[in-house]
Amino acid sequence: MRADARKNYDHLLEIGRDVVAEQGADASMRDVARRAGVGIGTLYRHFPTREALLEALLRGSFDRVTAGAAELAARHDSGAALLAWLRDMVALTHSHRGVIAAMTSAIAAPESALHASCVALRASGAQLLARAQADGKARADIDGTDLLALVSALAWLNDQPPFAERVDRLLDVVARAIMV
Amino acid sequence: MRADARKNYDHLLEIGRDVVAEQGADASMRDVARRAGVGIGTLYRHFPTREALLEALLRGSFDRVTAGAAELAARHDSGAALLAWLRDMVALTHSHRGVIAAMTSAIAAPESALHASCVALRASGAQLLARAQADGKARADIDGTDLLALVSALAWLNDQPPFAERVDRLLDVVARAIMV
């Protein structure tokens, strides 16, 4: 990558982070380019789809949660680890309004730039779930996708102003439903 | 209302129903007017906001669920009635993609055309919840807004293709969490 291109890429990412934080995952692409002081074509050259930009913005957080799952498994008993992962997931999406919808549709779209990260997240949760199930601490009739669905639903509530303040409590309610 | 206006109103409602069924709650207003063979200004005259159109489209279904709650209370024990109401709510939103997000923001916006219907829906659920709580069949530490949050979250899952097929089962999981 040429030096000027690298500079544009990095700057777009930085500005993109601000704009998505302000406006959510459906932020105006034009606005990102404008604020970055760059032609709209330059944005599309570096990030050919909105999901490509989101993926670049979120990769770090995604990886942190995925990697954190292994750590949780090492440090806590299977029930506590699963609960902590659920909290991590809700927190991850809390800081990025609207991202959960993008993640959800990425799960069903193998060509999406977000697909791999989402599958990895699901796998990290599925592993904690399996361990809890083996210990008899989680109900046996749900799978990793069910777990992702439930945590996505809670994350969505977190994006809805009238419900956001209740999500911590509702997470406990749902967790107890999973925990047998 | 003048006869020609009445005709336009009814026709817009009919076409609006089709378009929202096809494209969801964020359907193109322009498209509704276009397909109804009417100027865009005429659509805005009859339905000054998108929510006004949605409200007119959904009022009937809303009232049916609200009224149905009283019937459920009369016909079933408190636990079964609450569960049936949860199913009614998910079914209501299932037939109208994206409507749940509109309902959710309407709860927090008293000036929204959808506000009254949503408050009535919440109240109908809250009543069934209170009855079940009095019978010791539902946990005492949740309220009507929590119930609406949980059912909204499930309804949102119903709009997400990768999760939609699991919602019936996940409803049971969540219901068991509520039911003590």
Add this chain to the structure above:
DNA sequence: ACCTGAACACCGTTCAAGT
């Protein structure tokens, strides 16, 4: 190799002009 911005095909919403 990369950047630019005009161009295209759309939006939601308003409002002056018409009947």
Add this chain to the structure above:
DNA sequence: ACCTGAACACCGTTCAAGT
């Protein structure tokens, strides 16, 4: 009283022309 559609201020996305 009601209808119309041009007008305004936006989008996302593409691509020919430039450096």
